[in-house]
Ligand SMILES: Nc1ncnc2c1ncn2[C@@H]1O[C@H](COP(=O)(O)OP(=O)(O)OP(=O)(O)O)[C@@H](O)[C@H]1O
């Protein structure tokens with residue numbers, strides 16, 4: 043009983059984290075048809091920015107702890123914005139219109155560049171910013187102890203999901219974006235400024251990635267390579283949900299999160315296996331993912 | 342069996358390599374062995390690229406080849422190098438025949454991601470296998486060749502080198518023919534227009550399937566040779582960044598010629614050796630920029646530099 | 657006369673769009689049938705369903721009296737029904753000759769060889785004959801993307817004919833071809849077809865071309881067949897004149913763009 047509860051709690055925490063990581067990836071794919079391999083690096087950049095800023099804040103004994111939460115988010119926004127604009131304007135813009143698979147390779151090159159870029163900026167020793175995490179304390183649920191920060195993360199992730207959904211469904215800009223997702227040619231014909239939409243989307247996506255990293259930073263030690271681990275998880279989540287679908291990413295995150303939590307509790311040797319196992323299973327029956335669409339070629 | 346010009350040149354180059362092996366220093370032999378073994382894995386990636394599929398999971402078969410050689414010696418008493426390598430290829434073929442049933446339904450990024458997922462599954466399993474040394478992997482048992490045991494160190498290194506060159510030659514000749522044969526050309530046709538292939542009464546899926554299985558066998562051979570050369574295997578072989586490296590080398594060389602992956606792998610290995618030594622934290626960055634440069638300036642890979650000189654003005 | 661192709665209340669819906677509605681067609685061996693209809697009338701959809709590319713929403717398709725519902729395009733091709741495409745479907749990175757050689761190899765066997773070369777002397781010689789027959793031998797070594805539209809269309813049709821089909825469906829063979837070249841192209845195609853004794857159904861926007869070659873016309877409008885019969889009768893039909901052909905003799909330009 044306790045272990046079932048533990049699976050549910052761990053599963054939802056892990057799922058909300060996965061959703062945070064995957065949301066930006068799926069938004070970018072949905073609008074731009076770019077499966078961004080460098081998304082993990084944006085996550086890592088967010089984590090490094092946040093960890094170094096928050097670490098600096100506490101090491102200098104600056105002030106109240108609540109400020110550090112603002113710093114986390116602020117660091118992510120600034121980092122995501124800067125890197126997003128540079129990458130979109132400086133690299134991707136030159137590459138639009140190429141094969142989807144070539145875009146994967148281009149963003150893979152970007153990943154390689156960013157990975158070392160981070161080593162140059164932040165070095166290779168770990169960064170810690172545990173204060174925002176420990177500050178919130180823990181809650182006991184029977185035998186289980188749950189960190190409040192993790193619980194808050196579930197809330198943040200849910201809010202973010204709702205926010206994205208509302209933005210897409212309820213605002214004018216969202217409508218335009220959906221038009222681009224649905225049929226790019228018609229959107230162009232209707233006079234949508236697709237270039238601008240691409241920039242907005244890409245920056246939004248990188249910022250989401252950076253935010254995911256920043257919010258994760260207090261719970262981990264930030265070291266080189268975290269982005270590389272994360273990206274394949276994010277892939278699994280969005281592919282399960284259907285590339286480009288935000289709702290799909292949420293469902294994919296839940297599926298992966300709960301299965302992994304179950305594996306960790308009942309059969310730890312299958313922890314990693316389970317994630318990709320679920321992905322392969324879903325794809326075997328629904329090649330386009332749970333909420334994806336396939337378009338047959340017109341001949 | 343008549344040999345054409347390319348095949349004769351390949352044979353001569355291989356002979357030169359083997360002879361070079363007798364005079365060259367040990368570190369260089371080792372570097373070349375690893376490079377050529379990797380090139381075999383890359384050949385598998387290239388075979389699939391010709392058919393329009395980019396595998397971000399070829400590390401799966403590299404790892405299967407390596408682990409089979411390692412486990413054969415360690416647990417099943419298979420010490421003969423040739424037997425172990427063949428077993429590795431056999432296991433890879435069996436796995437590919439199973440996975441291929443599912444994978445050949447996918448194209449483009451879906452194929453890339455799913456192949457990646459499969460190699461990550463193997464990685465996940467190996468990392469959790471205590472008996473196989475989990476993340477550390479394990480050492481490959483001393484091996485023999487037709488009953489003859491090369492002396493440890495330089496002797497065995499030299500033997501692996503020769504074996505790798507010979508395997509490379511055989512595979513290169515076979516692939517050279519394969520590329521021009523029905524299946525090779527029609528796999529390219531699948532890449533160019535799958536609908537038309539279907540309407541010629543052929544099954545793109547079975548063509549891709551055959552090609553996938555063949556590519557898996559070639560890559561597993563590369564993995565097995567790597568295991569023999571380094572004397573060690575670990576789960577990193579199946580990690581997705583390893584597969585990324587193979588894709589990188591494939592693009593660097595291009596699809597123009599069977600020799601391209603070999604050349605690209607050797608260039609790659611040298612640059613890496615020096616880069617890691619002299620500019621430790623910029624190695625990947627160099628790779629990244631090189632990859633972008635190749636995509637922008639040499640979309641047909643390094644080989645296009647060679648062939649442009651030969652054929653003059655053929656874009 | 658024996659019926660080679662028959663459809664029974666064939667229906668196809670794309671969401672709200674009805675692209676085929678209760679199509680009942682019987683085509684006899686040896687007939688040359690023209691299909692007319694304005695843009696979006698469902699002509700291509702009909703061919704796509706019959707050749708297995710699209711799955712009908714409802715209905716039945718019989719080829720030589722046997723149901724081919726749910727068969728793949730390749731199975732249907734092997735059974736003897738070939739087609740060409742509105743936009744020629746070729747291998748863009750290969751030469752014209754190589755396109756035909758691939759088609760020849762495919763016609764010989766469904767299992768391509770692993771090691772013996774595709775470009776054998778015999779296949780090259782045969783491909784060259786076909787190029788001559790279709791009058792495109794001067795493009796032998798050009799990439800198919802570099803040859804004029806008309807030649808591309810011919811190569812596309814030649815590739816369909818290489819498998820010696822019993823029936824050939826041509827989707828706008830003359831689209832994108834200039835008016836004066838249309839008859840040449842069609843003469844070439846029809847000569848080749850007659851030599852093989854193939855039943856033909858072709859989609860065409862140019863009524864002059866239709867009248868010149870066919871023994872029967874099917875008129876499509878908005879997914880339905882509104883007339884079926886002798887060319888003269890169909891083209892004189894008031895409904896067809898209102899909905900499909902407009903007011904002749906103004907010849908409608910083929911829609912090369914779509
Ligand atoms: N794959 C598809 N998905 C959705 N709608 C389709 C698809 N194929 C065709 N349609 C729709 O079905 C209708 C019939 O199209 P079809 O291509 O059969 O017309 P057509 O008679 O060949 O026209 P044209 O002369 O322009 O080639 C059109 O409204 C078209 O938009």
Ligand SMILES: [Mg+2]
Pocket residue numbers: 699700701742827
């Ligand atoms: Mg049409």
